[in-house]
Amino acid sequence: MAITEAGTYHIDIRPVQESRLQGIDFDSVPFGRVFSDHMFLAEYKNGQWQQCRIQPFGPLPMHPGTAVLHYGQGIFEGMKAFKDEQGNAQLFRPLKNWERMNMSARRMALPEIPEELFMEALTTLVRMDSAWIPPGEDGSLYIRPFLFASDALVGIKPAEEFLFMIICCPVAKYYNKPVRVYMSDHYVRAFRGGTGHAKAIGNYGAVMQPLAEVREMGFDQILWLDGYEFNRLQEIGTMNVFVVIDDVVLTPSTEEKTILEGITRESCIILLREKGYQVEERDITVPELLNAAREGRLTDAFGTGTAATVAPIGEIGYKDEVFTLPPVDERPVSIWLANEMRNLRKGHIPDTHNWLFRL
Numbered sequence: 001m002a003i004t005e006a007g008t009y010h011i012d013i014r015p016v017q018e019s020r021l022q023g024i025d026f027d028s029v030p031f032g033r034v035f036s037d038h039m040f041l042a043e044y045k046n047g048q049w050q051q052c053r054i055q056p057f058g059p060l061p062m063h064p065g066t067a068v069l070h071y072g073q074g075i076f077e078g079m080k081a082f083k084d085e086q087g088n089a090q091l092f093r094p095l096k097n098w099e100r101m102n103m104s105a106r107r108m109a110l111p112e113i114p115e116e117l118f119m120e121a122l123t124t125l126v127r128m129d130s131a132w133i134p135p136g137e138d139g140s141l142y143i144r145p146f147l148f149a150s151d152a153l154v155g156i157k158p159a160e161e162f163l164f165m166i167i168c169c170p171v172a173k174y175y176n177k178p179v180r181v182y183m184s185d186h187y188v189r190a191f192r193g194g195t196g197h198a199k200a201i202g203n204y205g206a207v208m209q210p211l212a213e214v215r216e217m218g219f220d221q222i223l224w225l226d227g228y229e230f231n232r233l234q235e236i237g238t239m240n241v242f243v244v245i246d247d248v249v250l251t252p253s254t255e256e257k258t259i260l261e262g263i264t265r266e267s268c269i270i271l272l273r274e275k276g277y278q279v280e281e282r283d284i285t286v287p288e289l290l291n292a293a294r295e296g297r298l299t300d301a302f303g304t305g306t307a308a309t310v311a312p313i314g315e316i317g318y319k320d321e322v323f324t325l326p327p328v329d330e331r332p333v334s335i336w337l338a339n340e341m342r343n344l345r346k347g348h349i350p351d352t353h354n355w356l357f358r359l
């Protein structure tokens with residue numbers, strides 16, 4: 001049974017015979033293709049989490065009728081472990097990922113994961129694979145918790161059996177160059193009443209084809225607009241968006257539940273406000289953005305997210321036009337913010353908000 005008398009979850013551990021770590025070059029690992037030695041699994045059956053285990057990383061045996069493959073009833077999270085200067089392994093605000101995972105779970109009719117189970121699974125796995133956390137300034141261990149309907153049943157109804165897993169990948173820096181984004185005026189990612197605010201797997205599958213199109217055009221990512229009038233900024237595929245117009249930092253509000261409540265976004269808003277920047281969470285319209293760009297009042301634009309932290313935007317495409325942002329080294333807001341986030345994680349400045357979780 002999963003729950004021990006102490007009220008924590010018992011995890012059966014089957015370690016690898018031999019680590020695969022030897023021969024991995026952390027400086028050149030491609031994002032998301034190299035996996036650490038172990039993975040966590042827990043099954044939900046008969047209304048209970050059970051069979052919690054950590055075992056060697058490897059393929060899952062899967063019934064061809066597994067519900068998630070047919071109906072997309074699945075969600076995921078993304079977080080990072082990194083080492084500070086002394087080599088201590090840390091996580092950044094892991095309880096925020098737990099909260100968001102359960103918010104996504106509720107939206108997708110998946111069972112919530114108790115805090116103890118999430119934290120016990122996460123900390124045990126990452127401690128076991130801590131040698132996979134790259135040292136140095138930009139490397140980290142990307143952690144992917146995910147949860148999906150595992151009923152072997154081809155029938156459209158909310159599932160009853162589920163699998164919660166965590167896997168990890170060592171990663172190098174995400175974007176090395178300023179990101180080029182394109183504002184699509186006909187594809188839409190999220191709409192009111194939909195799943196845009198959840199990390200539902202279908203949100204990501206549905207954007208692959210539009211993404212391939214903008215990559216053909218020479219851009220890296222889509223800067224999504226609302227699906228009603230294609231007039232208000234939402235977010236970038238894997239990042240929330242910030243722009244600086246007339247010295248005010250603007251980011252779309254999450255009230256409409258069409259964009260992900262990024263943990264990096266929230267942290268950046270707090271840091272910027274504390275530094276004295278005026279930050280407004282509100283609608284940003286396409287004409288407002290483009291007029292500011294034309295008039296030289298758009299002085300900075302960046303994305304925020306776990307994978308990239310703070311990624312400067314180099315170009316914004318819209319219809320047949322491309323707007324070029326000022327050079328990256330002339331952007332005090334994103335330079336300061338990126339440094340602040342890096343310094344915080346590396347332990348160079350005090351963690352006044354208790355955001356770091358020492359492993």
Ligand SMILES: Cc1ncc(COP(=O)(O)O)c(C=O)c1O
Nearest residue numbers: 238239240260262263264305306
């Ligand atoms: C669609 C989307 N928006 C924003 C983010 C940034 O969120 P966070 O800062 O929590 O990583 C992500 C990444 O998780 C994402 O997938």
